[in-house]
Every structure is written in structure tokens, then in C-alpha cells.
Amino acid sequence: MSLVKLVDPVAAEELGRVHFIGIGGAGMSGIARILLKRGVRVSGSDARSTDQVSELRELGATVHIGHAASHIRDVDTVVVSTAIRDSNPELGEALKQGLRIIPRAAALASVMAGRTGVAVAGTHGKTTTASMLTVALQKCGADPSYCVGGQLVTTGLGADEGSGEVFIAEADESDGSFLMLAPDIAVVTNVEADHLDNYGDPRAVHDSFARFAERIGSLLIACADDPGAAELADVARARGLKVVTYGETGDYRVRDVRPDGFGITFTIEGMGEVRLAVPGAHNALNATAVVAVAVALGLPFEEIRDGLATFTGAKRRFEAKGEAGGVAVFDSYAHHPTELAADLRAARDVVASYSGSGRVIAVFQPHLYSRTRFFADEFGAALGLADEAIVLDVYGAREDPEPGVSGAMVAGRVRLPESQVVYAPDRASVPALVAGRARGGDIVLTMGAGDVTELGPQIIAELSAG
Template sequence: MLNSVDFSGRPFHFIGIGGIGMSALAYVLAKRRLPVSGSDIRLNHITQRLQDLGAHIFWSQDATNLEFFRQAESSKSDALPAAAVAIAANGKNGGGAKETLSTTSKVSSNADTALLPQVICSTAINPANAEYRAALELGCPIFHRSDLLAALIQDYQSISVAGTHGKTTTSSMIGHLLLETGLDPTIVVGGEVKAWEGNARLGEGPYLVAEADESDGSLVKFSSQIGIVTNIELDHPDHYSTLDEVISTFKTFASHCKTLIGCIDCATVRDALQPAITYSLHRESGADYTVDCVTYQANGTKAQVWERGELLGELSLKLLGQHNLSNALAAVAVGRLLNLDFAQIAPAIATFEGARRRFEYRGEYNEVLFVDDYAHHPSEIRATLAAAHLQATELPTAHQRRVVAVFQPHRYSRTQTFLAEFAESFQDADVVVVTDIYAAGEAQPDNLTGQQVVDAIAAHHAHVVFQPSLAAVQSFLEQTLQPRDLALFLGAGNLNQIIPELMAFQERAAKSISQERCDQTSF
């Protein structure tokens, strides 16, 4: 069938295989013993994991990479069966390209084409990319990452988690719940989780739990048994001009789900989608799943959970803050829809430790606690800082921490669109450090730098500084961080690269202080 992904044994080649979304899909395919190759510019633990499964990875994006499987197969006496050339479903060829395969590909004969891999691209791939151009020239079937995920979703009884915020945590928590209750799910998420040591796992059960991303509009491709929408806001002004466009995408996603679960604390979800199953942090909302007797603590959250007016029992979370309790209610709703008892659900959720870069504790050195978080939208920053403030202040006064928020704005388009909202998002921080904007491939508009972000925040916050580079941020924090500080690194870019060096600096400082004390007591 035209436009269909072939799971019968034909190879896959990922351009940019080390990305968090691409690598999850590659992992599932490799675990299914399908031939997988890909390219990336550097080795990391994600690509190493794929190599350990037998994936062949090239460390440059060259046109010759696409000959790998054809050369390998040509050396065998038995060739793969002939296959038709597939064309990307929406004609965009991996999201970034503007040409269509039907007009630009030099399609080979069926015998030749059968030896070529199915090429998987993300929206980040530029149409001028050498591998991408070679794929067009050779007549490879080219699919966007979302086309492959959509095909996998069709292969399972799928649970797809969408929403502007909370997708990774909610999908990871649901995956953890199904894993802990013996349902052995396949999982594809946008973050790494300790329970399955990565961003994906292949299970033998009938369920697939997938994080469904709206950033490039590809959300409309997914048809799931169960869909979850956590909230709806404008977050990607590089793709959407208005909130109404975002809502339209979510409406299409909702129409493709057999059962839709939604958080009605978000008025947009409540009014625009009218989910079949609802959840809310407020008993008076009338939602199907609600909570009361909530206790937010520095080491977690507790609440009583109600199902349509009947008390299910107490739920305990290791995760902090209202937003994570809301995410947990979504997981409860899914579990109950799958006929799990609350007595199974609650213990499973209680053991969930979160996903990497979602208020991730990186370590404590010289009494400085380092936390890494992916928050890059004003709403996410406010929620994350509220959790940090709770942890920093729910201690005896003599032991309370300063919250030092270190922020790397992500994308010029997002920074420009939400500058006023960013300005008011840091009230729960004691000190704010801002570095320059992480472009993520976008061109820089005139007169927009991290300094403008600092100026906007300074109108609402007394202690904010600008450090233009990561090196400058590192140097400033080496001089500024004090014992008892909570250093919170915020952003979707590469800010967290400096955390290991800062932890090492504080470790050396602690050893130096310890040595000085030893020297003093020796006299």
C-alpha cells in the first residue's frame, strides 16, 4: 500500500538517529530485529545503546551512507523481495523538505529499490542535507518520524499522551504503571526513564504507550485506542500562529482516539475537546477523577483519589508539585480504563521516580543541590520553580535554601512571543541567571538576545543577571553558589552541559574546606 511503513524486514535508516525522539523509534525497531542504521555527529550513551543492539551508525551525514544496506544485500545470493516506493503521507518528506518525492525522486527499478532503506527524518532535517538529497536521488521511501510512530501506534492497542506540558512525565508514568502491573508494554517517550534505562522499551504485551508531540502538527496522524490531553497552550510559535491553530490540531487528534481522557483544569481542553473521561485537582469540578486532602511536601505528594464520587484510596508520589499530581490522575484514569484495581495502581505510581531532565536530581556537592529541568515555556518554569521553592523552604529556617534559577531561553520565536510571560515567571527564585538564547536552528531577529530577557525579568525581580555564554555562566556560578543553595537549570537546549563541571568544582571546594579543617586541628 502506498505510504505504508514496511515492518516485514526492509531496513530503516535514520538521519539524526541520536535525537531523543528518533532514537526511541530506532530502539524499538532494532529490538524487533529489523535492520537499522543511522547517522549522527557524535557518540553518546543513546547511540551506544543502539550500537549494542546491532544498529550501524555513521558519524557524518554523507550521501554514501545510504549505500550501506544495498551493498550488504548485494553481497548475498538472496535479495530482499521487491517493494514499492513509499511516499511520505503529507508530501512534506520529513517535515523540512518542500519538494515531493513524486516529482523529485529518481525512482530505481523494483529490484534496486528493494535494497534501499526506508529513510526516517525529523522536522529538524534541512532539505539541503546531503543524506536527505541522496535519499531523494536514489528513490528511497522517505518518512517523517511521526509517520513511523503512527505506524507503530496502529500495530498495538495504543495509549497516546498529548498536551503542551507534561507529556513526557505522564506517558512515562503510564508506561511505568503498565510495566509494574504486569502488562509488559512497549514504550516510546521523549525522555529517559530509569525503570527501562532509556527512552523506549519493547514489551510482549498488547499495549504501546507513546508520547504524542504537537510541535510540528504531526499529532493529527495518530489514531489511538486511548488518547490523553494534559493541557493546551501556544508553545511553538515557529509552527503555529495562533492558539486556535493549536486547538484545531488537538481536535483532530481527539477525533482519532477511541476514548479521550482530558484534564478539565485546562479550560481549553474542557471546552474545545469535551473529553469522554475527565480528571481535575478540584472535587467541585465534577470530573470523573479528582483529589482532596492533598499534602505537597519537599519529598513528594499525597492525596486521596476519588472516582465518580467514590473514594478509591490514598495516592503517594515521589514527584513534587500540583502539575505532577495532575499527571498522576491521568495515569489513574488510564489504569482504571484498563480494569486495573486501585490497589494495583497506587503502589505502582508510588515507585515512579520521574523522567530524566524533569526536576532531575543530579547530585549534591558542598551542600549545593543541582537539579536539571527541561522547562522552557513560562507555564513550565512557574510550575517547576514552585516545586523548587517548596523544597527549599519546607525546612527549618536555619536550613532553608536559596533557589538559584539558571535559565537558557529556547528558540528566538518562543522567546519573542512569550517575553512578557517569561518576565513574570521567576518569582519563586531568589536569584536568576540568564544566558543567551539557544537558537535550535532559527535565524536571530534584530536586537533579540538574552539581555532583553534579563531586562524584562528585572522589571519584576530584583536579583537577575545576564551571562552571555555557557562559559560565563559556569564562571559566575563558581563564584556565586553557596552551601545550601538549590541550583535549578532550566531549558531545552544545552545548558545542562555545564552541570558536571560545576559539581566537580563544588566537590573540590568541599575537599579543600575539609583539608583546611584537618590542618587546623592538627596543631
């Protein structure tokens, strides 16, 4: 997959009648939902029916299951997801008719236009930070519109139209499409090597973020603790952009982070104490970024602090799936070594708060052959933070298999005793495997961007049966 072709977005009111090819995807369905709430006529197609498709139909969208050229009728603009191939018959028909064809990010830029745009970018943490910001602003009465990469636990939605002036968007760097956004304010949580199948080398990732910074209207909020984000802050300052930093160093300084039940409590120096209902020191940084945005928007710290306390997470971001036999099961979208390490440290904090003697069992499914090849050593090191690691085979997603690249590459690099590491290429065997190893007080954490998320309920069922 190559980087998407960048196009100049148009105002939402100029899109006319909009058809989404791949409307059921998380990002596509969110934009479609917002357009429907604004009274825009929306149609679309997808390979299968989903809950998102049903919700869009209830809002008035015409959604076809399956793709056919005949679906392109009475349409002005066609939005295409990155999963759509050039051979798609609807795309071919749109080209034949000479219709405006835009990628998802350009459609997102269109619905953001005219609002105070806040984009949250970064190699990790952007979904949680954008979700946290959304919930906190909602509790402050700001009622923002939002389009993020995961579903909020509070609303069950990943996107919605609000009545306020602020529009919060997750800015996706994976294919370079965040360069179509032009936010007033942007948060950059970190800049690390990832998506090297697209970018080729780490320097290209940094260069892409530097180009993103050029599109920010008034303020960059960057994490001073992350070398890549700190470098970006220096580049942005040199270009005359206002920059605010946060972290253990910076303008907003995080102090005294400590586990507090399932959540954490910490202090922002000179402002006060914040309590979160989600675990992990990394979430103290995410919340501090939210405070920096809120202050820039003119909201008082006390209100945003109270709003942050109500944030209970986003789907697949250390999401509690249930408990059986004294074993708690959580699910995480973590698919990069840094993300695995952050979640496993958070899991240790949770164990310490509850049982004190429990173990952390990691169930990891590598995502993409290229990412597995690039980061096998780093994945192994991160999984060494668990007490036991079960490694599935690679979830290829859009990629074809690569000779010699499998979950065994990762399992062989985990820095734990051999008896505490299992390579499990048969996904169906994993629930029973976990149930046979887990004991009361343990935490099981399923991790990965693929179908590993389906294992949580199955593990709970096996634990219950035992």
C-alpha cells in the same frame, strides 16, 4: 520551520529494511531500537557518535557517522528527522531511487499499529506523564512498549519493546506530526500557546489539538483544570467521543496535595491516597491522568498506586544532579513559562520540606529566538517565583538570531529586585557566579531545552571548590 507534511503510515511489517537519517536523536533512536527488537533490519547515519548510536550498534544496527549518498543501499524505507535539510545527500539519494520516505511520527505510528495505543499529548507534562504511565504499568506486570521524549530514570531508556499489548507514546504537537497517530486512548494534559513560529497564532494550536481528537479511537482523558484541555473535552464530547476528565474538578478529583519530603502525597476522591517520589502539585495531576488510563485498561487502582510510588522521574525533569556545600542542584527541561512556574513552585516545596529557610536560585536559558520574543513578559513573571534569577543568552537551536532578541529581554522583565537578577551572556561564567551567590540550604535549578543542562556538574564542582 514549517509544519511537517502528513503522510499515511504503513504497518511496521511493510516497512522492509529501514534507514534513519539522524538516527542518534532521542525520538529516532527509540523507534530504531523497537524495530531492531522486532527483528527488522536497521541502518542509519548521524553527524556524531553518541551513547544511543553505540546502543543501536550493539543491537545490530549499521550506523554511519556523517552523511553520504552511498549509505542508501539495500533500503526500502527512509525515516527522516525534522532536523534534516532538503540538501542532505542521503535524502537526495532516497528521492532518486524512489524509496518510501516518511517522517519520524509516521514511523512511530507504524510501530504502534496493532497494539492498544495510548498517546500522551499536551503543551506541557507529556514526557513526565508518559514516563510515569510506563513505569506504573511495568510495575503492574503489563510490560508495555513505549516511546517517550525523555529517558526513564529506572531503565535509562526512552523507548523499548515490551511483551504486552499496550504501546505508550508521547505525541509531539510542536510540528503537527501528532496528527499521524491514531491512538485508542489519548491523554491531553493542557493546550496552550507554544511553537508559534510554526502555528502563527494560539487559535491554530487549539485547532490542531481538535484535529488530533478526531483521530482518537475510544477515549480522551483531559485535564479539567486547564482551559484549553477543557475546551477540547467539550469539542470531543460534541463529536461523540467518550471523554473522562481529571483535576480539582472532573471525573477523577485531586484533593489535599501536600509536600512529602522530596515528593508529594495527595488523594484521588473516592479512590484513595497516592504518594509520589517526585515533587510538584502538577505531578499530582499527571499521576491522576495515569490512574484514569490504568482504570480504562482494566487495571486495579491499588496496583497502579503502588506502581506510581516507584516512579523516580525522567531525565531532565527536575532531575537531581548532586549536592555540595549544602546546596542541592537540579536540572529541568522547562522552556515555556508555564513549565518554569510549575518547577519553581515545586522547588519551593522541596526547600520547605528540607531546610525551611533556603532560597531558590533559577538559572534559565531561553530556547529559540521566536519563543523568547513571544513570551519574554511571561518568562519574566515566572522567574519572579525564584529568589534569584540568572538568565543566559538565547539557545537558538534551529533558528537564526533576531535583532534585539536576547536573554536580556527576559532578565529585564523579571519581577525581582535588581540585585537579585543577573543577565549572564557568557555561559562559562555561570558556575562561578552561582557558587558565589548560593549558600547552604539553597536549591539551584538549571532550566531550558538547550545546553544549560551541562552547567549542573560544573556548578557542583565550583561549590565543592569553595
